[in-house]
Amino acid sequence: EPEVTQTPSHQVTQMGQEVILRCVPISNHLYFYWYRQILGQKVEFLVSFYNNEISEKSEIFDDQFSVERPDGSNFTLKIRSTKLEDSAMYFCASSVVAAYNEQFFGPGTRLTVL
Amino acid sequence: ELKVEQNPLFLSMQEGKNYTIYCNYSTTSDRLYWYRQDPGKSLESLFVLLSNGAVKQEGRLMASLDTKARLSTLHITAAVHDLSATYFCAVGGGGADGLTFGKGTHLIIQP
Numbered sequence: 764e765p766e767v768t769q770t771p772s773h774q775v776t777q778m779g780q781e782v783i784l785r786c787v788p789i790s791n792h793l794y795f796y797w798y799r800q801i802l803g804q805k806v807e808f809l810v811s812f813y814n815n816e817i818s819e820k821s822e823i824f825d826d827q828f829s830v831e832r833p834d835g836s837n838f839t840l841k842i843r844s845t846k847l848e849d850s851a852m853y854f855c856a857s858s859v860v861a862a863y864n865e866q867f868f869g870p871g872t873r874l875t876v877l
Numbered sequence: 878e879l880k881v882e883q884n885p886l887f888l889s890m891q892e893g894k895n896y897t898i899y900c901n902y903s904t905t906s907d908r909l910y911w912y913r914q915d916p917g918k919s920l921e922s923l924f925v926l927l928s929n930g931a932v933k934q935e936g937r938l939m940a941s942l943d944t945k946a947r948l949s950t951l952h953i954t955a956a957v958h959d960l961s962a963t964y965f966c967a968v969g970g971g972g973a974d975g976l977t978f979g980k981g982t983h984l985i986i987q988p
Binding site: 796813867 | 965
């Protein structure tokens with residue numbers, strides 16, 4: 764069964780460093796998303812991406828964040844200068860049909876900022 | 878601002894019992910999603926409810942949606958230990974809309 768994959772599973776970085784989180788959405792999906800979940804808290808929407816551009820973004824997704832689809836399969840989230848409060852689980856999701864919008868989530872990348 | 882509230886946030890119950898998790902949301906939406914999350918794992922899609930009065934069932938779980946009351950319920954019938962997990966409801970629109978999640982209901986089912 765097709766699934767969303769994410770790499771790495773765990774990333775440890777120093778405050779102020781740049782990180783890139785990678786995702787491979789399900790191959791025939793058209794809509795891509797990033798969410799984050801701080802430990803023990805709810806899942807929060809960051810950004811959605813469709814047709815090679817950002818479709819919607821939340822207040823969390825400030826100038827420190829960017830997304831890119833560098834090729835036909837990968838979808839990346841970049842955090843330019845990490846802060847301690849960026850420590851969280853980051854989930855990538857994808858969906859295929861606009862009306863239905865059932866989003867399938869990847870296994871997540873745990874980001875730890877020291 | 879869309880708000881999604883779940884209750885209870887924590888539920889401990891015994892096997893064989895029935896219980897209901899409630900999900901209220903603050904603004905009009907015709908798409909309601911239920912996800913399950915096991916500790917340290919990702920979110921697994923359980924149900925997508927797209928219209929008023931929608932009811933879906935999978936095994937011991939049944940979800941319903943009342944868009945007029947802005948309420949969805951997740952009913953657990955004759956609970957078994959394997960259903961122990963955190964259950965999230967989420968609300969969203971179509972297209973590339975992001976989902977707004979509730980805080981989750983941490984469910985523990987004891988033998």
